[in-house]
Amino acid sequence: MVDQGQQAKSCEALVVGAGPAGLMAAEAMARAGLRVLIVDAMPSPARKFLMAGKSGLNLTKDEPLEDFLRAFHPLQPALRMALQDFGPDAVKDFAIRLGQQVFTGSTGRVFPLVMKGSPLLRGWLARLDGLGVTLRTRWHWTGWQGEALLFDTPQGPQALTPAVTVLACGGASWARLGSDGGWADFIPDTAPFAPANMGLNVLWSGHMAPHFGTPIKGAALHAGDQISRGEWVISARGIEGGGIYPLSRPLREEAPLMVDFFPDLAVEDLRQRLARPRGKSSLANHLRKTIGLAPAAIALVQEFARPLPDDLAPLLKALPIHHAGPRPLDEAISVAGGLRFDALDDDLMLRVRPGTFAAGEMLDWEAPTGGYLLTGCFATGLRAGQSAAVYYAKQLANARGAG
Known part of the structure; x- marks a missing residue:
């Protein structure tokens, strides 16, 4: 809490959060001629962005826009409009520039x-600096006091009263990188956080230990009406990797998880191959020689389906994976939940706080990895920043007219 005697400092445009959404909003407002201040709780900007970049920085997904949009849930009108304005082609152009x-x-x-x-x-921060954008780090937002935003800073408590604000505070995963979800304590219109793009806990028996770290390739995972054919990994804690992430929503809703080891082969075709004479071969060798089933996949079959039936073909097409639910929220790549869209207008402005906009992972949407997450942050950041600039211009015109 700022002392009552301490005067809040005014500024034209404030961005809270220096991740991709916040930086995009800051650039949009700076290009519209506003003096922009970005504040971030961490010692340096965009830490989660840099962590994602260590594995290759998947910027977007090059596919038709309608296919791209289907990856987002819930696809509210404001989110759809943002993605239509700044979709995969725009992201590629942005990186090239x-x-x-x-x-x-x-x-x-x-x-x-x-x-x-x-x-x-580095190039982006240099461009923002050239546009006159100021960045302050180790500024931790603690809420509002009237119209002022309050911060704990290295210089002590600070209060700011910007003409327009964009909140881009992130979700509630990877708290060590700045996304701790603490802002939800003072924004009531927030849906509960839940892990998205998350791994699953599995209580393995001892015989699975030799397979920890082994990827499962070429299989299809099914949960509810969702199917994923990406690679996933058997880990000491359970199942992890890109193949499991697109199924986060149905798995949170407790849909059963099944694996089809031969998604391009019909049950009867698989049955015919398995019917070849086995001779003195062990079952594992027979499965490996006749259908090419990898040792880790054989171990999964034995883990979840013993005693094995005589007819293995249906089982290999729909092996149930028994798990103990998602890994902890803070380990998830992203989150579901957040600031609800019904608390925002189509310009991403908070209905209860005119002049305050929101963007990025703090909004209540989710999407799988594969470029969707970053594009969603870029797009909503741009829309929030552009909307804030338009709002500022209108308020300024109205003030001049009244004068």
């Missing part, structure tokens, strides 16, 4: 040629 050439992989995922995030971030 920052001096980062991009390439599209075989699955449609788009990466910078350097396969990391730090060069793009």
